[in-house]
Amino acid sequence: MKKTILLGIFLAAFISCKEGNKQEEAKAESAALAPVSDAMMENSVIYEANIRNYSPEGTFNAFTKDIPELKKLGVKVIWLMPIYPISMKNRKTTDGRMVEDIKDPAERAKYLGSYYAISDYTAINPDLGTLQDFQNLVNTAHNNGMYVILDWVANHTGWDHKWITEHPEYYHKNAKGEVTDPLNPETGESWGWTDVAHLDYTSKALYEPMKNEMLYWVKEQNVDGFRCDVADNVPTEFWQFAVPKLNEVKPVFMLMESNKPYLFNGIFDMGYGWEAHHLMNDIAQGKKNVSDWDALMEKQAKEYKKEDIWMNFTSNHDENSWNGTEYERMGDAAELFAALTYTMPGMPLIYTGQEYDFNRRLKFFEKDEITHSKGKMFKVYEKLGELKNSNEALNGGKQPADYNRITTSMDKNILAFAREKDGEKVVFVGNLTKEPQSFTLPVEGNFTNYVTGEKVQLAPGQEQKFGPWEYWVLTK
Template sequence: MKRVFRALLIFALLLSVTTPVSAKTERTWQDERIYFIMVDRFNNGNPKNDYEVDVHDPKAYHGGDLQGIIDKLDYIKEMGFTAIWLTPIFANEKGGYHGYWIEDFYKVEEHFGTLDDFKRLVKEAHKRDMKVILDFVVNHTGYNHPWLNDPAKKDWFHEKKDIFNWANQQEVENGWLFGLPDLAQENPEVKTYLFDVAKWWIQETDIDGYRLDTVKHVPKWFWDEFAKEVKSVKQDFFLLGEVWHDDPRYVAEYGKHGIDALIDFPFYKEASTIFSNVDQSLEPLYNVWKRNVAFYERPYLLGTFLDNHDTVRFTRLALQNRINPVTRLKLGLTYLFSAPGIPIMYYGTEIALDGGEDPDNRRLMNFRTDKELIDYVTKLGELRAKLPSLRRGDFELLYEKDGMALFKRTYEKETTVIAINNTSKTQKVTLDGELEQGKELRGLLAGDLVRSKDGKYDIILDRETAEIYVLAPKTGLNIPFIAALVVVYTAFGLFLYFARKRKAS
């Protein structure tokens, strides 16, 4: 009931915003919000496929499967996510709970279920208007792949060599990453095989996109051809590439070779550092955005994130700084959901799941936990869905001093202001000339209201809090808003009355 009440309250607040907004536009990938799932560590929906499961061994299977994801699709959708990204579901060699040690590209890992289970997952997601992105690996196979012992396929792999010089692109592309057998994409048979299997999964299951693993370890020319092949099957198929590098110029090059969007590691580096501690300036994050605009052809399609399966959990970073991870996550997620880019949230973030280095950062999800952060994520998802400026608007830094920051986003006739106080003290900021005069800022996260006075807006935020404002005409007695509030409170009062009456009887 709390969730219903909160949703009605936000609806009432949004109803009161009389600023004209754009007509409904076609949904594109920059409008998505992605929930990232490590299949084995999410939810056990079918105990019958629990082979050699040991939840106490961080390197063993923990029982998560495709049925478990199906069972939680409504949970994910209710938080406001419009797409899910799954780690590889292909059959892996022993110990490959994470999915990246592939043994058979055409089979579903038996611990996860069957091909029919996956088809059903995609159908159920599509029924909920949610898209499905599957992790896809073309750089390597598992350590003991049968091809390694097949004389007919001796040319399917590069010579066994480790990567020593990471500045040498040829070495990066041909070396065996972490000792994993490196596929020779220049071999026509290998290339054809990878193209065929990539198209087969789209044709068989109707997935919506691939998250491409280890992109920089594969030649750029391959991605040009790969993109043409998969999009010949499904024109709007989405390719999200992982290029782990701190230099945006290096990463941006791959966006010119058929890959639609890229994971923003420079964003992660700054965001995880800034928001996991107090009194940290947000200006470095804005500088990341300015560089993105300069270097990328499609900066709004960059995948932004606070942590993932290859990094220390954000919660652990906050704990190392001896600070409340829930408070820090609220600030970080506010920026993630209101700044440009496609927000990607790693499973468990909504419960502040802890975890250190791999594999500790891949703990089993806990669904019996406090919902404070889940409700906050839900609220952010609702606002991003309802306010086009948070998905498509321009992005301007209005003010920043030692961690107190104000950002403005404008799309058509809608203007929002994102206020984040990442300091240890209450802060007051006066905007004079940055916003249209004679209006008011209506806070949709915490319900703050700031009316312009003499053309100025005085924004006051408590320490370590955030607010998302929408600029709207000043209101006197806002009849629709008051009526909506009356409906909300009346419904809530009736619920409490009948609940008590039922308890008494």
């Protein structure tokens, strides 16, 4: 009997040691990727991965198989939408009902909840796979030269989170002492995010535990940073406390869902290019023109530092689900503005499905996968990604290439600019209207339209004719 017990103990220890060795080997293997640096931010493309809706399976493993495809698009940063367990309490349906009120079990099971109603910050949503599956995704990304950042929701938790009962002092409360959903600080009214409970940083008691939850993913799971949800709704002092602690483990890449200038200062590397995005929509809809674009570029140059990085996008998960696809908002101009996100200063974003010409709003609270049929845009993103990765004239990080506006004879309708750095030069020319345009521009020389491969010979005073939303990305 003693021999049997001893043998069992030995086997358990052996298996445990073997599993531990596997994890250490996996960490060592993925550690071969150089740490996050200013240099990698200059020429990166970022991909927002909606794991639930990326594939029929909706799993880490199904996504991981396609990481080599993302590499073809020049992707260097993978932003994973929240991968954590989702609260059942106060879970919402697509039409705004509460799942708890649905009697039919089959109907109730259809609603998977908001990714942003998190019940445990350091666990994996079992619908997506296991921790080992997640580790395989990170290792595969690292082995393909890509960094992985997690979506971090520091402003609120789901109603099932253990802190609500164990640490109610971490939450905002109403006059009755009840935990509330997030409220508008100016009006005291609910934002409508009733499926989440609002965290309160006033006493700073939450600083240490929230920082530790973030540290787990950097220290134990080797992730490379975070995209921080509604970052400006969380006190700046918390980010100033937490981010240096993360960087002590290894350099991390920090993206904020905000465009507030004060959050850039040594805290976040990149912010949302909301103003440029909304302006693109307005130009595509004929509400604004190139003069408005010029005004925005001048405004940003005055209000932000040169090293502040913008994430440029024509879509993301919020835009797709709530405001429509890029084709709904931009119509035939969608490709031109995609090209603009690569050639303007900053880092371009591809949201799940954009590379496959996916043209439908994804349901936010349900399983609703994309299709994977390569059409026009995969090749466009592939070409643009190749240029972004390789040509210093498109550097968009903390030491960006110069942005020099080129005046044309139709300046309200035609946008032309040159990006230049260390002897490299890329010229963008685009008709930002739905009408054909004839114009001249003061550029001469022999170029290649990088996206199409066509040769372009330019001379000053030479008339150019562009169709609606036609554009060039010219290289020497």
